[in-house]
C-alpha cells in the first residue's frame with residue numbers, strides 16, 4: 001500500500017480528544033518510580049490517518065515525567081513490542097552500555113538515574129536505527145525544574161516531532177526519514193490538534209510553554225501569535241527574564257533541544273502558536289490558545 | 293508558463309538601484325502613525341527575472357519601522373490588493389482576533405500597539421496560507437532600540453528571505469514553498485544586490501548590521517568576511533559586547549528571529565557578507581560592504 | 585561514472601587509522617608560523633569509497649591551529665593544486681581584498697593576522713564557488729583559548745562537514761551541494777570513524793569537545809549519549825559553567841559556528857556521540873568515546 005495523504009486543514013471527528021498538554025505537577029517525594037511499557041499500537045495521527053506507532057505507554061510522545069534537581073528516577077522498561085527496543089534518558093548521566101542496551105520482546109530492564117541538572121530533557125528509544133525508532137513514536141520529555149522556577153498560572157508542554165507516513169495503519173517510512181521529507185510536523189503527536197481543541201487560559205494569566213523538539217530532523221521555531229516571550233530558558237540557561245528590556249519572538253530549538261518561554265495573555269481572544277518555520281506550520285505544527 | 297531560471301551571477305542592468313539598506317533614524321515623538329498599503333506589483337527580483345509580488349507599500353520587504361520601548365504605533369492597513377490580506381506585528385502584544393483578521397480588497401483596518409520590549413521584530417501578512425503570503429513578499433521589520441543602545445557610525449538593515457518563483461511576472465509557487473526548494477535567498481528582496489551595489493563605510497567605522505530572518509523556511513547564518521562580531525544581540529538579549537574576550541563569526545537566526553551584530557571595519561577594502569549556509573550564499577544571500 | 589553509494593554501517597579495513605582528534609597543545613611563543621599547502625589528493629572518506637579532495641596539507645579538515653588572544657599568525661599559503669585557491673581565516677580581521685584573493689597553481693601568498701578574540705574559528709578556501717571548495721575539503725579550525733579557560737583532562741576537536749560524492753576517485757558533485765543532498769555527514773572527514781576507532785578517556789576525566797561546524801550547509805546538534813554538558817561555550821560566549829544548576833543536552837551550531845562543551849565521564853563504558861539531527865547520525869555524524 002501507499003502512504004495516505006494528510007489534509008492538514010481537515011477537521012477531526014466529533015469524538016476527537018486532544019492530548020492533554022497540561023504540564024504534570026511535580027510529584028511529591030524525591031524518588032520517582034515509573035513503568036514504561038513499549039507498546040506497538042495503531043493510532044490516529046491526523047484526521048482519518050492511522051499509523052502503527054511504537055510507543056512508551058501507548059502514546060507518542062510518551063508520558064511527561066517531572067522532578068527537581070537531586071531527584072532519583074527508577075524506570076522499569078518493559079518491551080511488549082515485536083522487535084528490540086531500549087531507552088536513553090538525557091536527564092541522567094550514566095554509562096550507556098548496560099542501561100541503554102536493546103532488550104528483546106518480553107524482556108524488561110531497570111534504569112536508574114539521578115537528575116543532577118535542570119532543563120527539559122528528551123528521552124527516546126536507544127535501539128538502532130534510532131531514526132526509525134524515534135521517527136515512529138519513541139520519544140518523550142522529562143522536566144527537571146530549575147531551583148528558582150517561579151510559579152506560573154498555567155503550564156503546558158508541547159513536544160514537536162515529525163511524521164513520515166507508511167501505508168495506512170502500518171509503521172512509518174524509514175526512507176522518508178532518511179530523505180527528510182516529513183508528511184507532517186506536529187505538537188504532541190497529532191496534526192494541528194490544538195487548532196481544533198484549543199489550549200485555554202484566563203485573561204491576565206502568565207502561561208509557561210515547555211517545548212521539546214524531539215525531531216528527529218527539523219529545527220523548531222516556536223512562536224505564539226499576539227504575544228512576546230518576556231521569559232526564555234533554553235538548554236539549562238536563563239536567557240530572558242521579565243525585568244529585562246528585551247523579549248523574544250521565537251524559541252528556536254535544534255533537534256533534541258528544549259526549554260520554556262513565558263508570556264502574559266492579557267486579553268481574551270484566540271492566540272495561534274506555531275513553528276515559524278512556516279512550511280512546518282502548514283504541515284501541522286500549529287495550534288491555538290484560547291483566553292476567556 | 294514555467295518559472296524563469298535565476299542566474300545568481302548575472303549583472304543587473306545599468307539603471308539598477310539597490311534598495312537602500314540604511315537603517316532609518318528613530319523618528320521624533322513617541323507616537324508613530326504609519327500607513328501600510330497592500331499593493332500587488334510586478335518587481336524585478338534578480339537580473340531579468342520579474343515576479344508579481346504582494347507587498348506592503350510596494351516593496352518586499354515592506355518599510356522598516358523604528359521606535360523605542362514605550363512608543364505606540366498606529367498602523368492603518370489598506371488592502372489595495374485582489375485577495376484578502378491582514379497584518380501581524382511581532383513588536384506588539386494584543387489579542388489577534390480583530391487586528392489580525394483578514395480584510396477584503398478595498399477594506400482598511402487600524403492596528404495599534406505599544407512596543408514594550410526591545411529587539412528587531414518581524415511583521416507579516418496574517419492571512420492563511422501564511423506560507424504563500426510571506427513567501428510572496430508580505431514581510432518587514434520593526435526595530436525597537438534597546439534602552440542602552442550605543443551609537444554606531446553606520447547602521448544597516450538586512451532582511452533575509454526566500455524566493456520561490458512562479459512563471460515570469462506571476463506570483464510565487466506555493467508548491468515550491470511547501471517543498472522548501474527556493475530559487476533564491478536574498479537580502480532585502482533582490483538576488484546579490486549589494487554584491488553589485490555595495491554598502492559603504494569609512495575606515496574605522498563601527499558598523500551595526502540589523503538582521504531579520506523573514507524566512508519563511510530557512511535558517512540564516514549571517515557572516516561578514518574579514519571581520520569578527522565584537523557585539524551580538526539576538527532576540528532581545530545581549531550576547532556579546534566589545535569588552536568581552538570572545539567574539540562571534542556567525543549570527544544565526546531561525547525563521548522569524550532577529551538581532552544585530554557590530555564590527556569595526558578598520559581597513560579600506562571590500563568585505564563580502566553572506567549567509568554562511570553556503571548554498572544560500574550561492575542563491576543570492578550575499579553582498580559586499582566597501583570601505584574607503 | 586556515477587558516485588559510489590556509502591554504506592554507513594560498513595567496517596573500514598583492518599589497517600584503517602582514524603584521524604587523531606586530540607586537540608593540539610597551545611604552542612609555545614606568541615607568533616605562529618604555519619605553511620598551508622593546497623594539495624589535491626585521493627582519500628578514502630568511507631569504507632571503500634575514495635574521492636579526490638582539495639585539502640590544506642593533505643587532509644580534510646586541514647590542520648587544527650591554536651593560540652591565545654593576542655597571538656599573531658603568519659600563514660604561508662602555497663597552491664600546489666590544479667586550479668585557483670585562496671584562504672579566509674575567521675580568526676583574524678583584515679580587509680579581504682589582498683590576503684583572500686585567489687592564487688594560481690604554483691603561486692604562494694603570506695597571510696598575517698592577530699587573534700584578537702577567543703573562540704573556535706573556521707578557516708576555508710576563499711575562492712568562488714566557495715560551496716565547491718569547502719564542499720570538496722578546504723576547511724579547518726583555529727582555536728583561540730578564552731583567557732580563563734580551565735584545564736581539562738582531555739580535549740578533542742571534532743569538525744563536522746558534509747560529503748557530496750562525485751564518481752569514485754573524483755572531486756565532489758557541485759549539483760548535490762547546491763541541492764543540499766549530502767551522501768554523508770562526518771566528524772573529521774570520514775564516515776563514523778570514531779565508532780570504529782573510539783576516542784578514549786579514563787573514568788572521572790573531564791573531557792572538553794571543541795566542535796566546529798564547517799557545513800557547508802547543515803546545522804549540527806552535537807550530543808554525547810550518557811552525559812550532560814555542564815559547560816557550554818559557543819561563538820565567543822560562556823553559556824554554561826559547572827556551578828550553574830542547568831546543563832545542556834545539545835550544542836547546536838549553524839554552519840560556520842563553533843564552540844566547546846565539557847562533561848565528566850564518571851563511569852567506564854562506551855559513550856556514543858552524534859549529531860542529534862538523527863538523519864545525519866545515520867549518514868556518519870557519529871562516533872564513540874570509550875572510557876576505561
Ligand SMILES: [Cu+2]
Pocket residue numbers: 054084085086125126127133138
Ligand atoms: Cu525502539
Ligand SMILES: [Cu+2]
Pocket residue numbers: 223276380382414416548
Ligand atoms: Cu509571525
Ligand SMILES: [Cu+2]
Pocket residue numbers: 346376377378417418419425430
Ligand atoms: Cu497577505
Ligand SMILES: [Cu+2]
Pocket residue numbers: 515568672674706708840
Ligand atoms: Cu567564512
Ligand SMILES: [Cu+2]
Pocket residue numbers: 638668669670709710711717722
Ligand atoms: Cu579552493
Ligand SMILES: [Cu+2]
Pocket residue numbers: 088090122124256807860
Ligand atoms: Cu538522544
Ligand code: NA
Pocket residue numbers: 186187190191192193194195284285286287
Ligand atoms: Na497541534
Ligand code: NA
Pocket residue numbers: 230241242243244245246247409
Ligand atoms: Na521584559
Ligand code: NA
Pocket residue numbers: 478479480482483484485486487576577578579
Ligand atoms: Na544581497
Ligand code: NA
Pocket residue numbers: 522533534535536537538539701
Ligand atoms: Na571583544
Ligand code: NA
Pocket residue numbers: 770771772774775776777778779868869870871
Ligand atoms: Na565520526
Ligand code: NA
Pocket residue numbers: 117814825826827828829830831
Ligand atoms: Na551544573
Ligand SMILES: [Zn+2]
Pocket residue numbers: 011012195196197
Ligand atoms: Zn477545528
Ligand SMILES: [Zn+2]
Pocket residue numbers: 239529
Ligand atoms: Zn540567549
Ligand SMILES: [Zn+2]
Pocket residue numbers: 270290
Ligand atoms: Zn473561542
Ligand SMILES: [Zn+2]
Pocket residue numbers: 303304487488489
Ligand atoms: Zn556586479
